Amino acid sequence: RWPSLLKYYSHSDSVSWLEEYKARHNAGLEAQRIVASFSKRFFSEHVPCDGFSDIETLGCPSHFFEDELMCILNMEGRKGLTWKYYAKKILYFLRQQNILKNLKEYLQRPTERQSFLEGAVLIDQYCNPLSDICLKSVQAQVDDITDKVRKVLRTKNPRHPSLASKAGEVLIPEVELQRQVLDAMNCVLYEQLKYKGNELDYYNSLNSYIHQVLIRRTGIPISLSVLYLTIARQLGVKLEPVNFPSHFLLRWCQGKEGSTDIFDYTYIDAFGKGKQLTVKECEYLIGHHVTEEFYGVVTSKEVLQRMVGNLLNLGKRESTDQSYQLLRDSLDLYLAMYPDNVQHLMLQARLYFHLGIWPEKVLDILQHIQALDPSQHGAVGYLVQHTLEHIERRKEELGPEVKHRSDEKHKEVCFSIGLIMKHKRYGYNCVIYGWDPACMMGHEWIRNMNVHSLPHGPHQPFYNVLVEDGSCRYAAQENLEYNSEPREIPHPDIGRYFSEFTGLHYLANTELEIRYPEDLELTRATVQKIYSSGKE
Secondary structure: OOHHHHHHOOOOOOOOHHHHHHHHHHHHHHHHHHHHHHHHHHOOOOOOHHHHHHHHOOOOOHHHHHHHHHHHHOOOOOOOHHHHHHHHHHHHHHHHHHHHHHHHHHHHOOHHHOOHHHHHHHHHHHHOOOOOOOHHHHHHHHHHHHHHHHHHHHHHOOOOHHHOOOEOOEOOOOHHHHHHHHHHHHHHHHHHOOOEEOOOOOOOHHHHOHHHHHHHOEEOHHHHHHHHHHHHHHOOOOEEEEOOOOOOEEEEEOOOOOOOOHHHEEEEEOOOOOEEEOHHHHHHHHOOOOOHHHHOEOOHHHHHHHHHHHHHHHHHHOOOOOOOHHHHHHHHHHHHHOOOOHHHHHHHHHHHHHHOOOHHHHHHHHHHHHHHOHHHHHHHHHHHHHHHHHHHHHHHOOOOOOOOOOOHHHOOOOOOOOEEEEEOOOOOEEEEEEEEOOOOOOHHHHHHOOHHHOOOOOOOOEEEEEEOOOOEEEEEHHHEEEOOOOOOOOOOOHHHHEEEEOOOEEEEOHHHHHHOOOHHHHHHHHHHHHHOOOOO
């Protein structure tokens, strides 16, 4: 009945299943109540920081609550879209809070107990909280690769110490025996399993997620180095991470252990099929000379810092994701490690300010920045002033604006909420979730978008549309046409506005219908008229 919950029980446990069932049932009712309340409470704004306060003080087991959220997400595909939208947000929040707690516990451990692989998994989990990623599963895949390396090693040297049952617990002292391990690793990883550096799609965030590296067998220097280092250590070879500029490397000691002489080490490029490099070849790799400090070993925390830094840079580059989710997640991770970093605190405050979300949290961040670095008072003061204005405007907002199609000023509006449309000029598919009788954007936007070049200019209805590429756009009526082959629009915010996809159009949810009370009937009539030739 509960296969997803098996991991919370042991065969040796004495369990009252009636009490367990009651607890699960009550948790389900509580989850449904909270999810149902979210649309009404947060339709017109981003879910605020304190919006999850009900969930943080749950009176039921969190794993039962999560299980009900998963049941909602797994409901039949085209229905319950609004419930799924908010269930996903709540589950995202719950899991991230738990992962952040695990990360902080990991960082408090002694350095020797901070596994590089576990750190990479925690980053992966935080950025992909809805994916089924766990350290046990990732470790099992790494162990499988390690076993393949042992098989190759056995054919080369049947008496190699790495083949012993407790190999990995004791480091191999002889350099030649270590070399045999690395040769076997290169054979398995790069020849048999075809792992390689992803040169063609280097800036894809999937390259940074360890579970994706194992699935796709490709990555960037740092993610491949974590995998390579982990396998080597399990086979008794101590490799160390090197925070080399522009290209993460590993180092392998050829001299006295713990030597501070950079020439006592061979440097390994996991991105370049395990190639072994001299100091001079490392410089050729990046095209310039670097000082000795860049050849030094770094801690697990510094490795995680670089991994998160890569994701931060990718988050800044991602222009199509209007929610900047990757940037937000990577900032959370960075500030969990370095909570007093003024530069990243300021970036987080500016990001939330730009997105118009969580103004109260913005004020808290700015107050923290001011306490850490009073010289930031100019930038802090500007943001504080505008954030307070935002909060005041929000307080002054009246109820939702209701648009009746029967109003004389709306007579030119031809299309209605929920229709699947196609853009005549750019060819994208989209769904309408709002409209205005004329363009309501400012002069600058109208000028930048060259609206005056349209035959009807800004004096025609404009539509808010969710586009299949994940963007939200504001399109002129003359640029839209009915889609002859309507299909679902894979947009992350579809459930915020619609409760169901009928196969031909979307049904507005309760909150959207309140704002456009006469659109539903018109949408149904339009669909009946357009698609009645056999499709209906």
